[in-house]
Amino acid sequence: MQMLNRYFVPFALILILSALWFNVENPSDWRHWDSTYKESLIILAISMAVNWYLSVNTYRYIHWAKQIKILEVWLYFLLAAALFWLLGPSWGPMWLLFVMSPVAAALFTNRWHTLGSALTSAGTMLLIYYKRGLFHEGIGPAEGMACVHASFIVVFALFVYGLEQTALRLRDVALRR
Numbered sequence: 001m002q003m004l005n006r007y008f009v010p011f012a013l014i015l016i017l018s019a020l021w022f023n024v025e026n027p028s029d030w031r032h033w034d035s036t037y038k039e040s041l042i043i044l045a046i047s048m049a050v051n052w053y054l055s056v057n058t059y060r061y062i063h064w065a066k067q068i069k070i071l072e073v074w075l076y077f078l079l080a081a082a083l084f085w086l087l088g089p090s091w092g093p094m095w096l097l098f099v100m101s102p103v104a105a106a107l108f109t110n111r112w113h114t115l116g117s118a119l120t121s122a123g124t125m126l127l128i129y130y131k132r133g134l135f136h137e138g139i140g141p142a143e144g145m146a147c148v149h150a151s152f153i154v155v156f157a158l159f160v161y162g163l164e165q166t167a168l169r170l171r172d173v174a175l176r177r
Contacts, residue, residue, distance in 0.1 A: 019091035040086045047079045069108040077101035095149045102157030118157035122150035
């Protein structure tokens with residue numbers, strides 16, 4: 001979980017805060033923000049608090065470690081879906097949040113859970129695109145990009161899983177010497 005917290009969480013923060021900063025007319029006057037941006041900030045604060053609590057208390061709940069990691073995978077998914085729903089129409093790169101859940105699954109679960117998480121994330125992203133009006137007029141450049149985004153989520157998760165498995169095999173070989 002440390003790798004996720006070190007690399008992906010700061011990236012998610014930059015992504016979400018950039019979406020807010022560059023889409024709000026006067027970022028310092030938060031009282032006049034659209035409710036979408038306020039809700040996004042509340043979701044971000046809650047997710048940061050939960051992430052901090054779980055990372056600080058990892059060893060306290062060591063007997064529940066596997067279940068907590070699976071819970072984190074699905075929490076990342078739910079947060080990505082909510083933030084993508086809220087900020088996706090105004091900030092294109094928000095789809096990248098859907099990569100976090102499958103990457104977490106790739107680091108802590110098996111291949112099938114990783115694939116399931118990746119397909120769920122990609123499918124949810126496409127469903128949100130559909131609900132927002134994409135795919136209603138056929139397949140064009142925007143729909144093609146959405147499908148490429150979805151395939152990237154799946155391929156990247158499996159790539160990270162492969163890297164993680166290779167690292168474990170190398171570690172095991174080194175330990176046998």
